[in-house]
Amino acid sequence: MPSDLTLSLEGKIxxxxxxxxxxxxxxxxxxxxxxxxxxxxxxQAADAAEKLVAECSREMCxxxxxxxxxxxxAEGLVKAAVxxxxxxxxxxxxxxxxxxxxxxxxxxxDRQWANTVAVNLDSVFALVKHSVAQMKRRQxxxxxxxxxxxxxxxxxxxxxxxxxxxxxxxxMVKGLSTELAPxxxxxxxxxxxxxxxxxxxxxxxxxxxxxxxxxxxxLGRVATTEEIAAPxxxxxxxxxxxxxxxxxxxxxxxxxxx
Numbered sequence: 132m133p134s135d136l137t138l139s140l141e142g143k144i145x146x147x148x149x150x151x152x153x154x155x156x157x158x159x160x161x162x163x164x165x166x167x168x169x170x171x172x173x174x175q176a177a178d179a180a181e182k183l184v185a186e187c188s189r190e191m192c193x194x195x196x197x198x199x200x201x202x203x204x205a206e207g208l209v210k211a212a213v214x215x216x217x218x219x220x221x222x223x224x225x226x227x228x229x230x231x232x233x234x235x236x237x238x239x240x241d242r243q244w245a246n247t248v249a250v251n252l253d254s255v256f257a258l259v260k261h262s263v264a265q266m267k268r269r270q271x272x273x274x275x276x277x278x279x280x281x282x283x284x285x286x287x288x289x290x291x292x293x294x295x296x297x298x299x300x301x302x303m304v305k306g307l308s309t310e311l312a313p314x315x316x317x318x319x320x321x322x323x324x325x326x327x328x329x330x331x332x333x334x335x336x337x338x339x340x341x342x343x344x345x346x347x348x349x350l351g352r353v354a355t356t357e358e359i360a361a362p363x364x365x366x367x368x369x370x371x372x373x374x375x376x377x378x379x380x381x382x383x384x385x386x387x388x389x
Contacts, residue, residue, distance in 0.1 A: 138368045140165040143167045143367070144167060144216045145162050146169075146170050146171070146222050147162070148208075148225050148258065150169070151179045151183060153328035154326060154328060154356045157357050158225060158360040159171050159183060160360075161361065162221075162364060163188075165368075169187070169193070170194075170215055170219065171194060172199065173197075174199075199254040200250050200253075200254060201253050201257075202257035206257065208258070209258070209262055218265055219262070219266075220272070220273050222259065222273070223275075224278060226254070227296075228251060228293075229330055230247065231330075231334055234289055234290075243292060244292045251293070256303075259275060263311065263314075266314070266316055267314055271315075272316055274317050274367040275318045276363050277303065277304055277321075278323070279378065280294075281322055282298075283299075284378070297322075304378070309376065317366075319376065319379060321359060321363050322380050324385040325382070326358075326359055327354065335353060347388060348383040349388060350383035351383075354382070366379065
């Protein structure tokens with residue numbers, strides 16, 4: 132066996148959502164370093180998106196402004212990625228929101244529920260729909276990775292909206308993996324636990340919540356963004372060529388003790 136094995140995506144093209152920061156930005160960087168061309172969307176972080184493109188090179192990386200709330204904008208994002216690179220082989224649906232305040236189900240507003248579902252689930256449906264259509268037209272197979280969460284498997288008190296959407300993504304992966312296998316499109320899921328990102332920073336820093344968080348992670352720390360990006364990368368390489376319909380847990384063992 133050669134000694135220089137690498138997780139290469141040479142010649143591949145990816146669309147990564149939520150790519151301007153956090154897990155998304157780490158995934159963009161890792162994909163480009165592995166040889167892929169990458170289109171990614173951003174919502175408000177235009178400066179961060181521009182810096183990331185400059186870092187990765189405009190030949191290899193392209194940022195697209197897109198608000199992924201609901202189903203109406205996904206087709207335009209897919210079209211913009213296709214227009215830039217001629218198509219794509221990989222979809223990584225990484226974007227999402229986590230309302231940070233604990234809210235009991237009997238106090239949760241219809242507006243919060245609807246917004247979480249619109250961003251975390253409805254938009255992913257539309258992205259997968261339009262991405263699969265262009266993958267089928269290209270007849271080159273493909274890879275889809277949806278980013279779920281530990282909460283999608285064991286729930287999260289005070290965050291029923293978030294847990295429900297992330298659990299739905301896992302079910303979507305299981306159904307799509309068999310539906311799309313005849314087209315050589317593999318569909319998998321990465322399920323992080325707590326990660327050191329802007330979205331979770333306040334909760335991790337909070338003395339009370341932070342202590343509770345670390346107590347529930349057997350490895351005793353939260354993940355880096357690169358530790359989530361690397362499993363996403365692996366699932367899109369030929370080394371995972373016989374893996375589909377799987378939930379790849381990356382949570383320091385937290386899902387086992389929740």
